[in-house]
Amino acid sequence: MNMILGTQMTKTDDSDRLIQEVLSEFGCDDDPKKVADKVKRLDQGLPTEDEFTAICSWLGKARLLHKLDQHQAPPSSRDLYQVPDLLAEFERSGPVLIEVKSKTKQTLSFTPQYLDRLRAYAELVKMPLLIAWKHHGIWMLFDIQRLTKAQTNFNITLGDAMKENLLGVLAGDVAYKIASGAGVRLKQ
Template identity: 65%
Template sequence: MTGTGGEPPDDIERLIQEVLAELGYSGDAAVVARKVKRLNLGLPAEDEFSVICAWLGRCRLVHKLDQAQAPLSSRDTFQVPDLLAAFDTGGPVLIEVKSKKSPTLSLRPDYLGRLQAYADLVGRPLLIAWKFHSIWTLFDARHLQLARTSFNISHERAMKENLLGLLAGDVAYVLRPGAGVHFDLAKEELIGVEGDAANFTETWKMRVSEVFFTDGDGARRSDLHGETQQLLATWNLETVEDHSPTSIRNSFIVGDGGVQFAHVALVHLLTWEGGRTGPPPWRQLLQAPKITRTIDDFGRALDRALGEKVVRYVFHQQPQTTPDFILSKDEAAAPGGAAATA
């Protein structure tokens, strides 16, 4: 468990304090270390979702809720959710965070009942944030349906009722095929040749002679905004290599098909900026003054890239059912006022 540069997280004292409280301040060092490690491993999903909300731009506040309850008997009735969040729309909400790779999310009736009892007690809506592989959804807990012994929701239904765009500002987008970045490499000196005349490999000393971008029309662009260029790092680009007697051109371009969510693009940006292969350091990012260095406002960057012919579409998803806490009083009272088109 390390922070940046091998240092422990800045809030290591809080982690250790929570562990010691659970142990009654009587555990030995080895037990404490194991508990701290397990606690830190259990928090990344909450941290990741909190960073996503903070980065998307419509979240005024998100913080963890202390789940140490008293009296002890209250645990039979109430379960404190993971997070409290306040967005620009709808007022504060309670959020329980789940990370499950099954296409169906299941919650035990007693567990969901305790969560809902707490939400009813404090008078705030209960939402579920679910990470399915790399895709996050946020939906009203009332969409969970009882199926035999548990309350379930399919990923398909969660996507249809997703509030992440409406509340936090998430969008989906498509880049234009043909947009990309190209590297021209000049052949300066032949180092060696392996193989025979029919099948051989040449090794060259090469120099980067030119780097340029193209838009979705295939036109060379020297005026693309830096954030537009960075959007290419959020996409799975196709690689094309063209050879000539004097040079090689390596092109990384947008192909046909595909769609990306802004919250998934965040992971790509952080990977690009950090030069890492593992998951981003979500806990450290929660305390960082800026989450990303290369794009300040992702929505504005997409809008700009639309005009620069690098982005093709931007989709603002609406849930099939808009919860009453988001609707205005007049909309909530009107027949069918809770319906919206996905």
Template identity: 60%
Template structure:
């Protein structure tokens, strides 16, 4: 049994309630300004939680935790900025963890002010750890060394193109890109049991039937039936955009959900698709709650193993392991 927790809608008088609480606490501040700060936190913190869940799910993360950003003395904030996360991955050839600053921005360029970047780098230099940036662009995550951000007229920028070329999510965290082979899919056969109604229209007869599903089967990219696909491989179809086709015969209706020739998907975007499939609501995944779970998805316990099995069964036709143009020192083989 699946238990779904739904978020309660905000009351219409929420600003007044916030103002009442602030008054009780003795704070003379603008409730609207507080609400805006909370809204901005709701944008930033879920991105950190989502990236943390993604790294844990991909399977190469040994440790990842948030860094407490309440620092003293207050004057230190002029020199140091504590990054969002500290992480250690099994793929690293160095013993030193990495620092990660998390950003979510849907414009094709990410920009840091010079003073902001300097404070982040000062902290990284202080503790002697590499500084990385995790950038969520719409649904796609990228992870790159901060040194790839270049000074423009005023700020330090990185384009989407450069961030993808220097993406470490595969080589460091275990992400892959893959493709379900054209022709692989799931097929359902409905037996027509009883005609309920028939009406003649301008385009022909419209019929309603009582039907029973009497056959369900999967095919691989060669068109052959797969009779022994386990549940985890079958779940890959739920996270892929399949083409639909329907055929009618005298005794049956056939529905086909088949992968086309185009398309490629990252493992980390598949995670969101799987979570949406498993959820009975249309709300976004609750990343903070998922951080506390040992198993993130209900239907896939080991995505890498499922992908490998799907490749051997010829359901997945391609698996891509990407490397950054410039391999960082903490991923280079030790000599």
């Protein structure tokens, strides 16, 4: 049995047809088997950066999503710079850097040292820096300037990240979850 979007799929169900109907509602012509395979790979534990890249790619407004190599030379450069996870360009933006995080706490936190190294890299290449945060399956994308200093670290709450979310504006927005035993019927 396959798990697709939180549902168990058997060989006898019509999930491919249902996925195709949902995709056509969103204006996509993707093969439902390919989409099901992509979702299955996500469910099997893709790295967070790859999951974010796949989602932005599927939403259709990304011109470029490039995973940046984390290998820096010379080793001493790691004291000054932290290479973010992605370089991206969307239809409604110039190039941006994106640091991808997956945390389940209600607050996302960065040490000042880590944040300084990320900012130094962004300044070096003269690009804005965004943070992509996955919280229990919900993705948010916000400007690093939205982090505020707490006692020591720089933080953003889940509520503030949702208010500042740029994901829909830059990459597009689709949210759905099919519960176990549920079906989708679309009338034309």
